[in-house]
Amino acid sequence: MKTSPIVPARVDFTDAAAPQAPEFGDVYHARAGAFAQARHVFLGGNALPARWQGRERFVVLETGFGLGNNFLATWQAWREDARRCERLVFISIEKHPLRREDLRRAHAASSAPELAAQLLRQWPALTPNLHLLDFEAGRVRLLLALGDARDWLPELQARVDAFYLDGFAPALNPEIWDAAPLKQLGRLAAPGATAATWSVARGVRDALAGAGFEVEKAPGFAAKGQMSVARYRPPHKPAGPAGREPLAGDGERSALIVGAGIAGAACARALARQGWQSTVLEALPGVGQAGSGNPGGLFHGSFHPQDGLHARFSRAAALATERELRQLDEPLPWLQWGLLRLEREPEPLERMRAQLLASGLPPEYLQVLSPEEARAHAGLRVDAPAWYYPGGGALRPAALAQAWLRQAGATLLTERPVQSLKPEGGRWQLLDADGRPLAEAATVILAAGQRNAALAAPWMAGGELPWVAQRGQLSLLAADAAAWLPRPACPMAGQGYALAGPSGELFFGATAQPHDLDAAAREADHRENLQRLLRLLALQPAPDAAAMEAALLPTLGARVGWRSLVPDRLPLVGGLAAAVPRLRAEQPRFWPRHPGLLLCGGLASRGVTWALLAGELAAAQLSGAPLPLEASLVDALDPCRFAARATRHASAS
Incomplete structure (x- = not known):
């Protein structure tokens, strides 16, 4: 899947009852009310909440998240239903998501203020990823796919029970209403799946029929006289790909x-x-x-201008980890926020800034810092530009x-x-x-x-x-050893890594030796780690580097472990x-x-x-x-x- 920079929505709030999207020349919802529209068109059109009652899991897929009112109205209905399904999964795609401040404004007078506040607290950085947001201790899950629906629909893997076909009018926003994206609904539909939309455009109804749905008109909402409802009844049962069915051994959970x-x-x-x-x-x-036994472990995303598999997965994982850590029920001891990454061969500052600008990645995820800005974060001398991950950091893995x-x-x-x-x-x-x-x-x-x-x-x-079993030796410097050696104020990585412990210790390293099973600490590895550390702390090259190394070596502790990788x-x-x-x-x-x-x-x-x-x-x-x-x-x-x-x-x- 090729990603593109996310372009946030521009919302015109002049008419608070019907916010507009100037780029599309259309309103986000009817003046009669967003929740009333959601209940009539999408919940009612999919026979909810009755259809989810008694179910272990119910999955909804929406083709336009917009202001998030359909999600909030569905969550509210789930909360109020004593016979609700055990778990509600709401998948939504949005090409132009709102910035956090616009989302806050959109829900200033929400019909579900508590739920809107929870959504706002978890609102993700606007990156081209499938963002996982959990509510109700995981019983309500929002999978928010940011990007073009034409790219996302073939990539989603789910069995969907109800489709909310929303988005701006087909004449103004044809991309998500064409036959090609709507055909994907048949691939995703669970047996007996339903769909609903306020649109009765002939092209939309024909596309749904082509995807295996039987389509009918139903009474519309407010000034719109009719809407479309549909049920998945394909003439032939589609064959699902192997490897995507549940892998559990039996019905036991x-x-x-x-x-x-x-x-x-x-x-x-x-x-x-x-x-x-x-x-x-x-x-x-x-x-x-x-x-997982190292005293400290780093967490952060990664960046590559081509945004390949490694960068996409690491970004998705880092954002999910950050969200989880910020809402843990119990605070972790020694959790540090903010991580500086210095490249072994740093590029010019302006080139780094141009690469980040072209990617469209937001500053909540990644920033480029000048040496002076990096110095302010690290609390020590930095001689080169650095990448800064505000949501990265370090903690004790155990x-x-x-x-x-x-x-x-x-x-x-x-x-x-x-x-x-x-x-x-x-x-x-x-x-x-x-x-x-x-x-x-x-x-x-x-x-x-x-x-x-x-x-x-x-x-x-x-x-x-x-x-590959990759041996790694980590070096440890006690808090009372080498007080003259600076400790970074935030975790640093790139040319090795260094992080200060909760009591002033310093952990740094680490070596990487594939297929090496030697469990004994080695002085040569300490020397390698020290060389990396001195470079990272901008203390090398220095005329007294050899003297520094000689003074530090006898004071170092070590931990040897093995990374498992392919x-x-x-x-x-x-x-x-x-x-x-x-x-x-x-x-x-x-x-x-x-x-x-x-x-x-x-x-x-x-x-x-x-x-x-x-x-x-x-x-x-x-x-x-x-x-x-x-x-x-x-x-x-x-x-x-x-x-x-x-x-x-x-x-x-």
Whole structure:
């Protein structure tokens, strides 16, 4: 999916009863009232709330978020319905979203002021992503896709129960009313899905009919005499792609998770939001003691002018992580906000500013700082321009993992090393080194870091995954050591990383040595880390650099650990392949999967940033909820991508 800069909406509030969009020459809602219109056209036209009653999950897709009144009216109706569905998922697409200040103005006199205030608090940075916003402890979820509906509709992965076809008039905004985007509704429609719109334009009704809907006219709202309602009744049942059906082993809403690091904890948190229970088995005595055991971990997005897969996924993950951290029920100890990134070979300041301007990314996500501005954030000398992520920062990974496990209400079983898996009667048994069962369930998520390679290998058709165990040595300087060495006021990264601990300690590093299993701390690695640190703190080159290094080396502590990653440096999230498909093997989504067996790993050095969204994706794949990422990114994270890639290369040769 190719992204484009988001152009915010311009709203004319001259007539408070009917705000206008000058670019489209149309109003956002009828003068008779936004909530009244939403209740009549969209809720009433889709027979809500009656149709969601008694359901585990109900999914709505809207083609124009606008001011957000349809979402708020639907949420309000859900709240007021004693027989409401357990979970309401509202997917909405918006090409020109409102700036936060305009959204606040639009809802100054909202019919649901409490709900509008919650929406405003979570309103995302205006980036071309699928933004995940949770309300009601996750029971109401808004998936807000910012960008062109023609790009987003083919990328969404959901089974939609009700469509709200909104947007400015077809004559003024034909892009979302044409046959091509509306045809996607048939691909997304669940059995018995309905659709409603205030439009009765012939082209709209014909496009819906072409997508498999039976369309009728119904009494309209206010001055509009008629509206359209439709029900999905295709002449032939469409075939859904393999790999997109729920992967849960059976109807149980419970799972075993192997690994109590940040990946396993994120999976438990996400499953709890889908109404699932988790039992987490950890080989070590406590939470976050292996790959998640560093005293500090960074979180931040990334930027590339071409906005490829890595940049898009890291941005989506960073924004989701920031939103979660800002609303945690319990404050985390030593949570730092704001991160400076200095490139090894910095570009000129004006070039960096031009790249950021061309991307359209907002300052809430990313800024370019002059050396003087960077110095003010870091509290020390900075000689080059820097990227600044206001929503980035640092925290203790183990503390976050513990908070997520508590939030999930997960059962934690420590000192339970899982050696292998065994299928038994439609369930998975987790076995110890002597082949004795530790636990069994229909659904298992492998989130065990380095152990994932051995546990997944017997169950991955198409060849073993190309795991890399990358050794890293972190250097630690105590608070009372080398007081003359400056401590950064915010986390710094780029040429290695450095962050000050809660009591004035300094953590810095780290080395990256693939296929190195040496657990002993090495002086050579401390020297490498010190060289990076002195460059990062603008203390090198200096005439006394050698003397500084000699003074610091004897004072350093170390932590050695291993990052789990794969060569393309994206995580592995999804079901393990049960067989090689006869057809379309070049596309990972068509590979058949083992029921109830998922992988969530390969988080490399970005675990704090990536874990939350990776866990959400795994939970959605298991439960059948709408996926929180676009299809192209889901494919990019799929464990079958390497086998699919090999198939493509073999076909081309």
